[in-house]
Amino acid sequence: MSTDRIIQFELARLNAHLPGQRITLKDALSSSNPQVVAKDGSKHKFERMELEYISKIVHADDWDKLRLPILIGVNPKLGRGAAEISGEVEVKVISQVLGKTCRDQEIVIYRPEIAVVRAKLPTTTQYFFMVG
Amino acid sequence: MAKTIGVAPTRMELLKLKQRVSLAQKGHDLLREKMDALVIEFFGIVKRIREVRAGTMQQLSSAYRALSICFAMQGTIETYQAAREVTKVAEVDISTRHVMGILVPVVEAKPIERHALARGYGIHTTSSTLDDASREFERALGDLIKLAELEEGAREIALELEKTKRRVNALEYVILPNLKSMVKFISMRLDEMERENFSRLKRIKAMLEGRE
Amino acid sequence: MSFKIVTIADAETAAGFALAGVREVYIHEKKEATLVKLDELLASEGIGIIFITYSIAEELGFDFKRRMRAKKALPIVLRIPDKTGWVPKVDELQEIIRRTVGAEIIVKGGS
Numbered sequence: 001m002s003t004d005r006i007i008q009f010e011l012a013r014l015n016a017h018l019p020g021q022r023i024t025l026k027d028a029l030s031s032s033n034p035q036v037v038a039k040d041g042s043k044h045k046f047e048r049m050e051l052e053y054i055s056k057i058v059h060a061d062d063w064d065k066l067r068l069p070i071l072i073g074v075n076p077k078l079g080r081g082a083a084e085i086s087g088e089v090e091v092k093v094i095s096q097v098l099g100k101t102c103r104d105q106e107i108v109i110y111r112p113e114i115a116v117v118r119a120k121l122p123t124t125t126q127y128f129f130m131v132g
Numbered sequence: 133m134a135k136t137i138g139v140a141p142t143r144m145e146l147l148k149l150k151q152r153v154s155l156a157q158k159g160h161d162l163l164r165e166k167m168d169a170l171v172i173e174f175f176g177i178v179k180r181i182r183e184v185r186a187g188t189m190q191q192l193s194s195a196y197r198a199l200s201i202c203f204a205m206q207g208t209i210e211t212y213q214a215a216r217e218v219t220k221v222a223e224v225d226i227s228t229r230h231v232m233g234i235l236v237p238v239v240e241a242k243p244i245e246r247h248a249l250a251r252g253y254g255i256h257t258t259s260s261t262l263d264d265a266s267r268e269f270e271r272a273l274g275d276l277i278k279l280a281e282l283e284e285g286a287r288e289i290a291l292e293l294e295k296t297k298r299r300v301n302a303l304e305y306v307i308l309p310n311l312k313s314m315v316k317f318i319s320m321r322l323d324e325m326e327r328e329n330f331s332r333l334k335r336i337k338a339m340l341e342g343r344e
Numbered sequence: 345m346s347f348k349i350v351t352i353a354d355a356e357t358a359a360g361f362a363l364a365g366v367r368e369v370y371i372h373e374k375k376e377a378t379l380v381k382l383d384e385l386l387a388s389e390g391i392g393i394i395f396i397t398y399s400i401a402e403e404l405g406f407d408f409k410r411r412m413r414a415k416k417a418l419p420i421v422l423r424i425p426d427k428t429g430w431v432p433k434v435d436e437l438q439e440i441i442r443r444t445v446g447a448e449i450i451v452k453g454g455s
Contacts, residue, residue, distance in 0.1 A: 003307055007159035017230035044230045045238055076161035115172045123229050127169050129162055196427040199360045215362035222365030224347050224392045269364035280393050280422040290444045
């Protein structure tokens, strides 16, 4: 059925903007042109101001543990308007942006908070739609 | 009725249909999340545009005023001549960033020399009104470059948002209701056929027993 | 990647931007000629931004709007006020907002 094919196509396209390989905060900070490349070859540039902001939140020892971009995980099962952030360092960064303190491995954030995060870190965060 | 639907009322078809409903539902829910996310992005950029626009328009006004003064003080021909003699070239670096399936431009002005000599118009026409006008337009240019980046970003996000919204609506108001009513129809037909079968078997059994 | 900036305007506006280093200008006179130039600029590589005044865009009318809908991402076309400061009554941004979001109610919470 052609509508099925369109749906499959749109679902495949949802995450097309994500890079094949993410890079660590450490590598991004030391690069003169910090960017990642998506699967279709298109480039995504990280804003230096965002990298510096993150480097002040994350302990230098963890700079090679944080992979960029930080993924905002969208899973409809969480309910409309909710998304999850995974990873201890990632959670720390996002919590800091939101003015919260959080030591969890995973947190759920909601639409107004997502807006704040995206406004503060537009190039170092990306949406990730959980299709599977 | 089965003829108008075009699908045979079998358990196999019912199963396939239910899978299609599942896919359409998943597609709808995820695309709706994408739509919501695009709305966040769009309003984020609109907010920044509003912040930048006011200051930019003011700066541009200042620039036009300074230019008027320059025309008055320096003379029209002299001002145009100076404009022609400028040697520096304003250029921009354009890279890209991803916003959910679309590429949005990142525009940065390449640094420009501030020194009057570097501006290029001859020393013999050094005048502060010319310098003022140049400076004001340089500032305006910086603001406008930023505005160009933001407005183009907003335009592309709006286009993607429109496209996504259409898909979500098609799924929600046409495709899913269609599929669900087909599922309902075939379920009902299958139940009906089973009941007919059941009562036929009962009659046959009664007939057989009656003969004995 | 490095890109050029071009101005399509009246002579005064163009002169102002030339002082800032925007050396490539096209002075608008007739609608048809300007449209030809616009198409040429839209098709050429190496141009990052085209500044065009609101007045000229308004004069080009639907022909301008159509090109804006059809064009690729680059060059970016930005409409700017000329020295008269004239801007169209309809705020296009508001129109886009109304069209894309429709009747959805947006809850203020950082958006």
